[in-house]
Amino acid sequence: MDTRSVARFVEDAEHQAMAHRLYTLVFPMNKQDGKVLLGMKKRGFGRDKFNGFGGKVEAKETIAEGAARELAEESELVAKSMKQCGLLLFYFENDPVAMEVHVFLVHEYEGTEAESDEMRPQWFDIHDLPFKLMWADDSLWWPYVLKGQKFVGQFWFKANQATIARQKLGAVESLDFV
Numbered sequence: 001m002d003t004r005s006v007a008r009f010v011e012d013a014e015h016q017a018m019a020h021r022l023y024t025l026v027f028p029m030n031k032q033d034g035k036v037l038l039g040m041k042k043r044g045f046g047r048d049k050f051n052g053f054g055g056k057v058e059a060k061e062t063i064a065e066g067a068a069r070e071l072a073e074e075s076e077l078v079a080k081s082m083k084q085c086g087l088l089l090f091y092f093e094n095d096p097v098a099m100e101v102h103v104f105l106v107h108e109y110e111g112t113e114a115e116s117d118e119m120r121p122q123w124f125d126i127h128d129l130p131f132k133l134m135w136a137d138d139s140l141w142w143p144y145v146l147k148g149q150k151f152v153g154q155f156w157f158k159a160n161q162a163t164i165a166r167q168k169l170g171a172v173e174s175l176d177f178v
């Protein structure tokens with residue numbers, strides 16, 4: 001799986017012409033209790049926001065490996081299986097590099113969540129997420145997760161990192177990259 005395969009979801013020339021950096025975003029879910037694990041980010045990009053677990057994919061690993069590694073580093077949970085549920089593309093004003101974020105749900109894991117240097121984990125009801133303390137895009141695509149639909153979203157953020165100037169978001173049949 002590599003960034004070229006994203007081309008079939010996002011066809012606009014503006015996107016194709018940009019440099020991309022790969023990221024992951026992982027949400028451990030407890031379906032029985034209807035809970036999702038978020039982490040309060042303690043440092044770096046998105047500090048003081050709740051989010052899923054994730055970060056940059058390293059050159060030596062696949063996207064799925066990067067997702068599992070970041071989950072373990074930031075929460076101490078070990079994913080037993082992961083399902084990709086979304087693809088998010090973020091463009092920030094004055095930043096020439098687009099963020100390509102691969103979103104995963106983890107329904108099976110081992111271990112118990114624990115605070116790390118980067119994240120303070122906390123379980124939330126899947127119908128009651130703290131959207132005011134999350135990235136502005138999260139409340140827009142979370143309904144797709146609740147409906148079990150896969151999604152692709154593009155969000156153009158203002159330099160203040162809070163205002164979405166433009167967006168495209170929709171369901172897709174499959175996110176199985178070739």
Ligand SMILES: CNc1ncnc2c1ncn2[C@@H]1O[C@H](COP(=O)(O)OP(=O)(O)OP(=O)(O)O)[C@@H](O)[C@H]1O
Nearest residue numbers: 023024025044045046053054055056090101135137
């Ligand atoms: C703009 N709207 C957004 N909405 C939802 N989630 C967003 C996001 N923008 C970034 N994210 C996520 O935030 C994490 C940053 O990762 P980030 O801390 O930069 O990576 P990494 O852990 O590798 O950093 P270090 O270089 O080790 O500090 C990573 O999961 C990425 O998917």
